[in-house]
Amino acid sequence: MKEMYPKKGRVILHVDMNSFYASVEMAYDPTLKGKPLAIAGNGEERRGIIVTCSYEARKFGVKTTMPLWEAKKLCPHLVVMKPNFERYRAASMGMFEILRHYTDFVEPVSIDEGYMDITDSYDLGSPLEIAQSIQKRILEQLDLPCSIGIAPNKFLAKTASDMKKPMGITVLRKRDIPTVLWPLNTSEMHGVGKKTAEKLTTIGIQTIGELAKGNEIQLKSFLGINGIRIKERANGIDNRPVDPESVSEFKSIGNSTTLPRDISNQQELFRVLESLAETVSVRLKRKNVLASTLGITIRFKDRKTITRSKKLANPIQQKEDVASIAKQLFGKHWNGNAVRLLGITGYDLVEQDLAYKQLDIFSFEQDAKKEPLLNTVSSLREKYGKNIIETAAAHKVDLDQNVGTATSFNKDFLRSFPQKDKEEQ
Numbered sequence: 001m002k003e004m005y006p007k008k009g010r011v012i013l014h015v016d017m018n019s020f021y022a023s024v025e026m027a028y029d030p031t032l033k034g035k036p037l038a039i040a041g042n043g044e045e046r047r048g049i050i051v052t053c054s055y056e057a058r059k060f061g062v063k064t065t066m067p068l069w070e071a072k073k074l075c076p077h078l079v080v081m082k083p084n085f086e087r088y089r090a091a092s093m094g095m096f097e098i099l100r101h102y103t104d105f106v107e108p109v110s111i112d113e114g115y116m117d118i119t120d121s122y123d124l125g126s127p128l129e130i131a132q133s134i135q136k137r138i139l140e141q142l143d144l145p146c147s148i149g150i151a152p153n154k155f156l157a158k159t160a161s162d163m164k165k166p167m168g169i170t171v172l173r174k175r176d177i178p179t180v181l182w183p184l185n186t187s188e189m190h191g192v193g194k195k196t197a198e199k200l201t202t203i204g205i206q207t208i209g210e211l212a213k214g215n216e217i218q219l220k221s222f223l224g225i226n227g228i229r230i231k232e233r234a235n236g237i238d239n240r241p242v243d244p245e246s247v248s249e250f251k252s253i254g255n256s257t258t259l260p261r262d263i264s265n266q267q268e269l270f271r272v273l274e275s276l277a278e279t280v281s282v283r284l285k286r287k288n289v290l291a292s293t294l295g296i297t298i299r300f301k302d303r304k305t306i307t308r309s310k311k312l313a314n315p316i317q318q319k320e321d322v323a324s325i326a327k328q329l330f331g332k333h334w335n336g337n338a339v340r341l342l343g344i345t346g347y348d349l350v351e352q353d354l355a356y357k358q359l360d361i362f363s364f365e366q367d368a369k370k371e372p373l374l375n376t377v378s379s380l381r382e383k384y385g386k387n388i389i390e391t392a393a394a395h396k397v398d399l400d401q402n403v404g405t406a407t408s409f410n411k412d413f414l415r416s417f418p419q420k421d422k423e424e425q
Contacts, residue, residue, distance in 0.1 A: 001123065014113065014158045015134065016162070025084075028087065035056060037080075038052070039051045039081055057071070061074045062074055086307070092111045093307065128169070148161055148168075156174070160172035183209065185207060199222065211234040216228060252345050253349065255280050259341065264337065264338040273296075291315060292312055293346070293347040297341065300335075300338065302337070308329050316346075
């Protein structure tokens, strides 16, 4: 099977969930299947905007970002639902958990899509067989459809996944670029927006093929460094690695582990949470971010899975803080049954330099004692750069990156999310 993989290049998959929010609602309530469904903010008001919609709704001309009144005019029997982000987040976790069964190199880029580097996964089958297996498992276990692109780099994989929807699998090789991509208008190219496409037409570039052959000096003077970048993409060049630690639009950093046995002893479970908290803390520090929301995942012996999260008044990063909040959430939502899997995830990440802390009557005195040291550190960073002094944890090797292999989610876990369950501290 190794012969099916390149000797020097990479094999990248882009997994893109189809009409994700609407599909999750259909998985939760199968009676919605086959109906034109739209997820919209302010559903009761005419000025609501369509967040996403099912393919049945799209047949009537309903589109994302369309005003709700216009969508209902096109499709009078449109079913409209409010977003349930807790439910979507849980489904997303299930999807990415399945992807990580195939490789450790999984990079979430949003709540419903991610890249995978399967170059070293040849023992699991050919790239096409792996893609088919992923698509089948996500459909069977989560009742959710997805499209997958297979290519030698991220740009081509993303492009390929957009070619067949829903439930498509597309292979896009570099040798296919002249016949498949170059005839298309630049506005159809991933990474080229409408305004950029319009600018390109003013210098005689309308197709991706014309962009691929464009003058680099002219493109750079016209679009800056992005001009060179999109020309490289048009020629199928993209050297970006798949980065599992990337902080992207998904805005989360977490860790989970399947327990060696079903455990019902609270102290043992707390020790697992402390270990997970240390890993999450290290990853937060490595990325110089703090979590404004903390969530936990609990899978019980009977495979029922719940996630619960807490919005924090002050963003956190330290192991002790992560462990403390995680234990509070666990203590409140654990029903006493044996646990099979535990996970901790930090959401709503903020950069360390932008994070703030609201001092209260219990903490201001302790923080005031640290002020002289903090002022000294601040002065040094201002003079020599923000990386002149870093905590030791920022350089700690993450030895637990591959601890545990979580068992797959089942679509029944969605039953745990009838409505949002987010607490305010």
